[in-house]
Amino acid sequence: MTVRPLDLVRAAIRRMQGYVPGEQPQDKRYIKLNSNENPYPPSPRVTAALRRAIGDDLRLYPDPLADRLRDQAAAVYGLTREQILVGNGSDELLTMLMRTFVGAGDRVAYPVPTYSLYDALVAMQEGEAVRIPFPADFSLPPQLADTDAKLIFLCHPHAPSGTLPPLSTVETIAQRTRGILVIDEAYIDFAHETALPLLHKYPHVILLRSFSKSFSLAGLRIGLAFAHPSLIQELLKVKDSYNVNRLSLIAASAALEDYAWMRRNVDKIRATRGRLTQALRELGYFVYDSQANFVLARKQGINQQPIYRGLKERGILVRYFSSPELYDCLRITVGTDEQIDQLLASLKQLIS
Numbered sequence: 506m507t508v509r510p511l512d513l514v515r516a517a518i519r520r521m522q523g524y525v526p527g528e529q530p531q532d533k534r535y536i537k538l539n540s541n542e543n544p545y546p547p548s549p550r551v552t553a554a555l556r557r558a559i560g561d562d563l564r565l566y567p568d569p570l571a572d573r574l575r576d577q578a579a580a581v582y583g584l585t586r587e588q589i590l591v592g593n594g595s596d597e598l599l600t601m602l603m604r605t606f607v608g609a610g611d612r613v614a615y616p617v618p619t620y621s622l623y624d625a626l627v628a629m630q631e632g633e634a635v636r637i638p639f640p641a642d643f644s645l646p647p648q649l650a651d652t653d654a655k656l657i658f659l660c661h662p663h664a665p666s667g668t669l670p671p672l673s674t675v676e677t678i679a680q681r682t683r684g685i686l687v688i689d690e691a692y693i694d695f696a697h698e699t700a701l702p703l704l705h706k707y708p709h710v711i712l713l714r715s716f717s718k719s720f721s722l723a724g725l726r727i728g729l730a731f732a733h734p735s736l737i738q739e740l741l742k743v744k745d746s747y748n749v750n751r752l753s754l755i756a757a758s759a760a761l762e763d764y765a766w767m768r769r770n771v772d773k774i775r776a777t778r779g780r781l782t783q784a785l786r787e788l789g790y791f792v793y794d795s796q797a798n799f800v801l802a803r804k805q806g807i808n809q810q811p812i813y814r815g816l817k818e819r820g821i822l823v824r825y826f827s828s829p830e831l832y833d834c835l836r837i838t839v840g841t842d843e844q845i846d847q848l849l850a851s852l853k854q855l856i857s
Contacts, residue, residue, distance in 0.1 A: 521628035524621055527824055536847060538838040539822040541664075541692075541799050543721040545770040545841070548763035551722070551756045558755045567751040570741075574754050577761045578729055582701065587734035590741065591757075593748050595691055595715045595728030599626055602711070602730075604743040606655050606685055607632040614654035616646050618830045620664050620689070638830075643793060645670040650681035657684055661700055662692045665826070665836045667795025669696050672703075679707045685736075687711045694719035694771050695778075696796035701731070708733040718798055720760045720767050725753040774798050778839045784849050785837075788856060803834045815855040821848055 511519070527540035546552075571591035579586050592598035599622065607613055607630040614635035615623050627634040635652045643666040649657060657678065662669040679686050688700045690712055703710050712731040717723035727749065730740065760767065782792045782800055790802040813825035813835060824836040837848065 517628060517631045521625060524625045528822060530822070534820055535817075536821045536840065536844050538840050538844065538848060539824040539836075540723075541718060541797070541838045542723050543718060543770060543774070543798065544839075544844060545721055545773065547721040547756070548760055548766035550759040550763045550766075554755050554759035555752055558752055563751060565751070566747045567749060567754055569747050571749055571754055574757050574761075577758055581761055581764060582731065584704075584731060585734070587737060588704075588731055590730040590732070590737050590744070591749055591754070592728040592730060592744075593753075594717065594726035595689065595713045595730075596622060597726075597745075597748060598713055598728050598730045599623070599687075599689075601740050601743050602656065602685075602687060603627070603630050603632070605740055611656075612652060612654040613656045613658070614649055614652040614684075615658040616649060616663075618665065618826070618828060619658070619660055623658050639666075643668040645674050645678065647674075647677070650678045654682075654684045657682055657686050659686065659688050660692075661688045661690050662696050662796040664692070664797065665799070665824070665831065665834070666793045666801045667692070667797040667799055668793050669698070669796040672698055672700060675700055676703055676706075679703055679710055682709070685709050685711060687713065689713045691715040692718055692797035692799075694767065695775060695798045704731055708735075711736065716757055716760060719771050720757075721770065722753075722756055722760060725756050727753050727757045774839050777842055777845055780842070781837065781839060781845050781849075784845075785852075788849075788852060799836055799838045801834055801836050805833060807833050809833055809835050812852070812855055816848070816851055819851045819854075821851055823848075 572586065574591055575586045575589045578589050592601065603626045609631040610633060612633045612635050613627045614637060616639050617636040624634060635654055637646045637649050639646060643663055659675065661675065686709060688710065690699060693699050701712060704712055714729040716727040778795060778800065785792045785802045790804055793801050810825055813823060816823055826834065
């Protein structure tokens with residue numbers, strides 16, 4: 506009998522659409538404003554620590570619990586070690602949450618459009634995605650709490666709009682929901698407030714953090730989950746044995762030791778974000794008030810794919826989404842002032 510390997514793939518996997526990351530060109534000729542990477546380098550302490558770490562110890566497994574990093578993060582964020590879990594980027598932590606809480610048919614709710622990885626993760630678990638449309642201003646839909654979902658995901662600040670709902674609105678969701686509320690704070694260091702206080706009030710709230718954006722460590726894949734110790738213990742059961750490599754743990758520790766370096770870079774990005782927002786508005790775009798390291802620029806009803814392509818031909822990458830909700834938008838990462846000057850000059854040429 507002939508075996509057809511594809512017939513052995515789970516039906517849920519064959520049906521699903523995989524997540525498509527932002528374009529990662531292999532040459533250096535592009536100005537990359539499409540993946541929300543930090544345009545500034547990580548702290549010199551990070552590179553120095555990595556150089557010291559490259560030696561015989563690489564033959565050894567890393568600390569499976571990352572206790573040194575957990576203790577450092579606990580000191581920085583006012584938590585305990587038992588409230589923190591370290592992941593191979595916050596994406597792995599999202600996967601662990603799905604493994605822990607979602608079985609076949611369980612509901613997972615989130616407002617859309619949002620981070621499309623959520624869709625893929627729900628499909629992998631054969632859960633039911635409850636996709637609540639955002640209103641036009643990207644304010645938080647109150648009916649999110651009424652979905653009877655095992656998990657609710659909130660990007661905070663939201664991606665791709667960069668908007669940040671009032672903390673009181675997020676707390677209302679936390680008070681009303683009977684499921685786990687996951688607040689994904691990948692971009693929170695660029696914002697004016699965090700949902701961290703809710704962690705101390707509501708045991709069903711989980712916060713996620715990333716070293717990819719504000720700490721300039723996207724290439725090393727480090728994320729943190731903050732939660733009640735009882736939930737952390739359950740998440741540890743589904744964690745891969747040695748999920749974060751030695752060098753990433755060392756880099757993250759060094760980055761936390763130089764927290765001021767990160768804050769200086771964030772301040773520069775926030776200043777450039779304001780200048781970029783104003784310039785795009787002068788070019789006729791509607792730009793949402795962003796609290797992230799990117800902006801979402803909209804020309805109502807005008808497809809932005811030609812602009813995206815024109816920028817790419819000029820060596821500038823931004824993010825274009827072909828979905829019906831976002832086809833008239835460009836998401837633009839906040840780069841250096843020089844990069845933004847080049848972007849704006851090219852945009853003016855294309856628009857004229």
